[in-house]
Amino acid sequence: MANANPTIEQRPFGATMRPDAWWAQPLLVFVLLGGFVVYSTWAAWQGKNYHWGPYLSPFYSPEIFGNSPHSLFGPKPGWWPAWLPFSPALLVLWVPGLFRVTCYYYRGAYYKSFWADPPSCAVGEPRKTYLGESSFPLILQNVHRYFLYLALIFLGFLAHDVWNALWFTDAATGRATFGIGVGTLILTANVVLLAGYTFGCHSLRHLVGGFLDAPSKAPLCQKAYQCAGCFNRRHMLWAWMSLFSVMFSDIYVRLCATGVWTDWRII
Amino acid sequence: MKQATFSIWRGDAAGGKFQDYETDVEEGMVVLDAVHQIQATQANDLACRWNCKAGKCGSCSAEINGIPRLMCMTRLNALPLEKPVTIEPMKAFPLVRDLVTDVSWNFAVKKRIKKFKPRPPDAPDGSWRMAQDDIDRVQEFRKCIECFLCQDVCHVLRDHHKHEEFIGPRFLVYVAALEMHPLDTEDRLAELKEAHGVGFCNITKCCTTVCPENITITDNAIIPLKERVVDEFYDPLKSLWKFLRPKKY
Numbered sequence: 001m002a003n004a005n006p007t008i009e010q011r012p013f014g015a016t017m018r019p020d021a022w023w024a025q026p027l028l029v030f031v032l033l034g035g036f037v038v039y040s041t042w043a044a045w046q047g048k049n050y051h052w053g054p055y056l057s058p059f060y061s062p063e064i065f066g067n068s069p070h071s072l073f074g075p076k077p078g079w080w081p082a083w084l085p086f087s088p089a090l091l092v093l094w095v096p097g098l099f100r101v102t103c104y105y106y107r108g109a110y111y112k113s114f115w116a117d118p119p120s121c122a123v124g125e126p127r128k129t130y131l132g133e134s135s136f137p138l139i140l141q142n143v144h145r146y147f148l149y150l151a152l153i154f155l156g157f158l159a160h161d162v163w164n165a166l167w168f169t170d171a172a173t174g175r176a177t178f179g180i181g182v183g184t185l186i187l188t189a190n191v192v193l194l195a196g197y198t199f200g201c202h203s204l205r206h207l208v209g210g211f212l213d214a215p216s217k218a219p220l221c222q223k224a225y226q227c228a229g230c231f232n233r234r235h236m237l238w239a240w241m242s243l244f245s246v247m248f249s250d251i252y253v254r255l256c257a258t259g260v261w262t263d264w265r266i267i
Numbered sequence: 268m269k270q271a272t273f274s275i276w277r278g279d280a281a282g283g284k285f286q287d288y289e290t291d292v293e294e295g296m297v298v299l300d301a302v303h304q305i306q307a308t309q310a311n312d313l314a315c316r317w318n319c320k321a322g323k324c325g326s327c328s329a330e331i332n333g334i335p336r337l338m339c340m341t342r343l344n345a346l347p348l349e350k351p352v353t354i355e356p357m358k359a360f361p362l363v364r365d366l367v368t369d370v371s372w373n374f375a376v377k378k379r380i381k382k383f384k385p386r387p388p389d390a391p392d393g394s395w396r397m398a399q400d401d402i403d404r405v406q407e408f409r410k411c412i413e414c415f416l417c418q419d420v421c422h423v424l425r426d427h428h429k430h431e432e433f434i435g436p437r438f439l440v441y442v443a444a445l446e447m448h449p450l451d452t453e454d455r456l457a458e459l460k461e462a463h464g465v466g467f468c469n470i471t472k473c474c475t476t477v478c479p480e481n482i483t484i485t486d487n488a489i490i491p492l493k494e495r496v497v498d499e500f501y502d503p504l505k506s507l508w509k510f511l512r513p514k515k516y
Contacts, residue, residue, distance in 0.1 A: 016333045017330065017332060017353045017355065018332060018333035018334060019332055019333070019350065020332075033293030050278050070306035104490050106472050107469065107470050108469065108470040108471045108472055108485075111469045111471055112471055117422070117469065117471075118422040118471065118473070121333065121334070121420055121471070121476055121477070122330070122333055122334055122358075122420055122473070124426070124427070125422060125426045127425075129427075130422075130423065130427040130429065130467070131425075131467075132423065132433075132464075132466055132468065132469050133466045133468070133493075134464060134466025134467050134484070135466075138469070139466065139501075142493075142497045142501040142502075143501075144380065145494075145502065146498065163512055179500070185409055190464045200425035202486070202490045202491075202494065203494060205491075206490075206494035206495075206498075207494075208386075210491050210494065210497060211495065212449070212493035213401070213446075213447055213448065214397075214398065214401045214449040215400065215401060216400045221507065222400065232486065234487070235486075262510075
């Protein structure tokens with residue numbers, strides 16, 4: 001093999017000849033992603049104020065066990081350990097959480113922002129050793145497609161929540177009537193953005209047709225591959241917009257539930 | 268006439284330093300023009316590799332203001348000329364002299380990759396039939412001019428010197444062009460996982476950012492290859508599916 005040892009020494013952490021603000025983007029990602037993790041952890045542990053009227057916070061959907069009318073299997077089960085705090089979100093939030101953690105876009109983003117590996121392109125790194133995703137623990141990122149399967153199921157639940165958000169129960173008569181509130185629009189926008197993010201997933205693009213060398217021989221796969229490719233081209237944008245929308249949806253439902261905000265009924 | 272300062276790396280494998288050169292700059296000039304002007308008027312012994320001056324030969328790769336770029340495609344009006352413009356050789360390869368590096372490691376890597384192995388011809392005249400849609404995907408990868416800027420910016424090679432274990436983005440693109448080719452029947456997945464080290468890529472997309480041909484290296488080549496490796500080695504459901512429905516040729 002030809003000599004491959006660079007003769008110029010590796011620059012220390014943060015050293016670069018780049019005169020631009022190379023640190024700005026990783027810092028922004030650190031603040032935004034870090035902020036989201038802090039907020040979602042706080043919201044998940046609350047276990048209250050996650051539903052109002054026909055609305056259910058996406059952090060708590062699907063509500064497997066819980067006290068709201070949205071609960072699939074009734075209240076907190078008797079077998080739940082007494083020493084373990086209960087919140088319906090803890091049963092489900094790991095699915096979208098790990099879907100994002102193992103997402104190809106987020107991986108690249110948080111390796112830079114949280115692990116400085118590298119801090120930015122052509123900028124010196126803090127450590128000499130490197131294993132990448134070829135060995136434990138990061139080899140586990142290969143499980144991404146399984147979280148995709150679960151995320152697709154969750155998308156169905158969230159779409160069902162939007163359907164539920166169209167039916168407002170009259171407190172006096174107990175009858176559910178069709179209506180649209182600002183919350184309905186927020187939850188709808190959230191599902192659309194989450195769908196845009198999920199349908200552009202690199203794993204999905206591969207599984208629906210990217211694995212083929214001659215997709216023209218399977219027209220349905222070819223169409224699905226092209227469709228996933230359309231979403232994939234803006235995957236980063238979908239990722240961020242859906243991250244904000246899911247957090248904003250929770251904040252909106254929480255504000256309504258606590259009485260800080262009054263939902264405006266459009267229809 | 269407007270003047271600008273260029274801080275150029277001068278030296279060889281034994282050592283060196285940045286040296287400042289002040290030269291005239293005019294509208295329309297690229298960095299390679301300035302380097303040639305300095306070479307002609309102030310530093311006749313300045314070593315610099317170049318050829319087409321049109322962004323197609325991939326010879327004049329260097330680091331301009333710390334970012335791997337082609338000198339012939341970097342216009343001076345896109346740089347902040349009020350400060351010295353730094354020009355250095357690529358960092359991922361051994362330095363020969365000044366701005367010239369020894370990129371022969373790349374050619375050795377290419378030889379290690381399994382060659383194109385087409386299926387038997389489709390027609391008696393020895394020709395094949397392919398759908399344009401099927402070949403479109405790999406056409407993107409064939410735009411590569413082998414400037415090796417992606418190899419240079421890749422931190423796995425640049426900072427961690429994994430040259431023995433990782434083939435780098437350029438050759439992952441090359442493997443993708445072969446592996447996704449509708450006629451190719453060769454299986455390179457075992458090599459991709461082990462000898463080619465696709466798992467070392469942590470998808471930071473620096474290679475895509477610096478590619479002068481705008482090849483979507485990470486999204487269209489490396490990630491699909493990673494997914495194929497997952498199919499083959501890490502996905503139990505896919506293995507079961509393959510066992511039940513073996514691939515037909």
